Amino acid sequence: MIAFVLMLCAFAVGTSEFVVVGVLPEVASDLGVPLSVAGLLVTGYAIAVAVGGPVLTVFTRRLPRRPLLIGVMALGVAGSLLSSIAENYTVLMGARMVAALAQGLFFAVASQVATASVPPERQTAAIAKVVNGVALSTVAGVPVGTLVGQAYGWRASFVLVTALAAIGMLGVILACPKVDHAPDAGFRASMHVFGRRSILLGLTTTVLAFTGMITTFTYVTPALREITGFSPGWATVVLLVYGLGTVVGSNIAGRVRPELIPRVLPFTIGALSLVLLVQGMAMHTKATSVLALFLLGASAFATGPLLHTWLMRQAEPAGGLVASVNISAFNVAAALGPVLGGAVITGGFGLDLVGPVAALPALAGLGVAFLVRGWARRQDQAAQPDGAARPLPVAA
Missing domain, CATH: 1.20.1250.20 (MFS general substrate transporter like domains)
Known part of the structure; x- marks a missing residue:
């Protein structure tokens, strides 16, 4: 309930x-x-x-x-x-x-x-x-x-x-x-959390991955009208498909056990990066544009809950503060995305290239996600030299 x-x-x-x-x-x-x-x-x-x-x-x-x-x-x-x-x-x-x-x-x-x-x-x-x-x-x-x-x-x-x-x-x-x-960690201890490598990697991943997503999504409506040829009314209907994708993506994320997040994260961000790379080409036909928007929503909203959950687990007992800062990181991406997409358009490169350019920060986020995966693996090996499986640690 x-x-x-x-x-x-x-x-x-x-x-x-x-x-x-x-x-x-x-x-x-x-x-x-x-x-x-x-x-x-x-x-x-x-x-x-x-x-x-x-x-x-x-x-x-x-x-x-x-x-x-x-x-x-x-x-x-x-x-x-x-x-x-x-x-x-x-x-x-x-x-x-x-x-x-x-x-x-x-x-x-x-x-x-x-x-x-x-x-x-x-x-x-x-x-x-x-x-x-x-x-x-x-x-x-x-x-x-x-x-x-x-x-x-x-x-x-x-x-x-x-x-x-x-x-x-x-x-x-x-x-x-x-x-x-959770017991109050105190102000200094809460601030000290942001010196942990795991937290910095996670927040960086949020900014990079969602800058890519928001860059494309900001200009998707004009792309649907000018490139794909949808009427304004149908463009609005197509956006509902994106919304359906976000619901599917968040539900997929909910099936991932917390200790498996570092292994799964590169796959969701990799899918997001791939969708962004082909976004310009996909917009040239109605069927592929609808599919691309669905996958954009699904991959982005599968990534979000995974990052949020992992960051909170790594930050305990300051999980609430890090959760709030992660939302701030998302808002940084929300500010950067329209600027990046706008620069592509005002530079005369056209709506076709917004997606491929947006893939650049997402691909950088993919690289950081692999760092997260490697960090988690090293922490696991250091704690269990015999290779026995255990939940991921909560501190760097």
């Missing part, structure tokens, strides 16, 4: 982040600001998640997880509700920052609750359930929120998100068990 509740909460916070994208013209017109300024509501949100999430995680590290999760969802409700009644751009930006702080802290706390609620061998599956909520928000939450906003005004989009967050909070109140809270 708690897995479903956490997935619902993740669905709410995922919808909260991107629902404004679909109603940006309406927001800009109603509040009397240029569209470019309205677009900063997305940028500001991402920055607040990346910076505020780890900071709040540090300051709340000693609080019990269940009441903290309730408070996080209450903060999300407040941020979305304030967004729905904001009378000017400044208030709306402030409300978005409140919601962003809730999201940044949510993934740290939810990851801890999810893994603490299941046996160790089910931890990857528990993280995958949370990631499923984010995946579903791209498939259903954001499109539905956009339709609601276009039909009833942009404020209605935030009313919808408020309702989703409130339902998630109620679910936490009713279904979240009291989970054991």
Whole structure:
């Protein structure tokens, strides 16, 4: 039950982040600001998640997880509700920052609750359930929120998100068990975690792999229209196939036992890199473009839960902080991806080359994933000279 509740909460916070994208013209017109300024509501949100999430995680590290999760969802409700009644751009930006702080802290706390609620061998599956909520928000939450906003005004989009967050909070109140809270490692010990080779390798892999994915995904809609020849309506339908791929990928990741993650990670990132390499060619026919988008979503969202689970296991007892920083790493990728793809387009190379260029950071991430695999193997051999199998260590 708690897995479903956490997935619902993740669905709410995922919808909260991107629902404004679909109603940006309406927001800009109603509040009397240029569209470019309205677009900063997305940028500001991402920055607040990346910076505020780890900071709040540090300051709340000693609080019990269940009441903290309730408070996080209450903060999300407040941020979305304030967004729905904001009378000017400044208030709306402030409300978005409140919601962003809730999201940044949510993934740290939810990851801890999810893994603490299941046996160790089910931890990857528990993280995958949370990631499923984010995946579903791209498939259903954001499109539905956009339709609601276009039909009833942009404020209605935030009313919808408020309702989703409130339902998630109620679910936490009713279904979240009291989970054991790991002993506080202290501020210095928590910061020391980031000197571990395993943590640095994992975070680097997140940035590189998802910079590649986001570079392509940012410009996939114009590619579907201009290269493949889909009409705007059909291009939107095709994106649902990508969403289906994200759900399939996260469910595949959930079947991987935590101790096997270093062995599996190169395969998922390798698949992602291959999809990106052939993306330009695949976009020239409708059948291959649909297949490529499905595989893009599946490979990326199979990689995400694996990295997140492995990093948390390596970081104990500072797993929550590292989970939050990993979300920040993803947001760094979200900032770098559009810039890299934009440079390809403005350089006159065309949409065909966005995918192959995006494959470069993904391939670099593949190289780091092999380093992760080698590091884990050496640690295992050092601990068990006789070659006996054992779970991967939790510290570098």
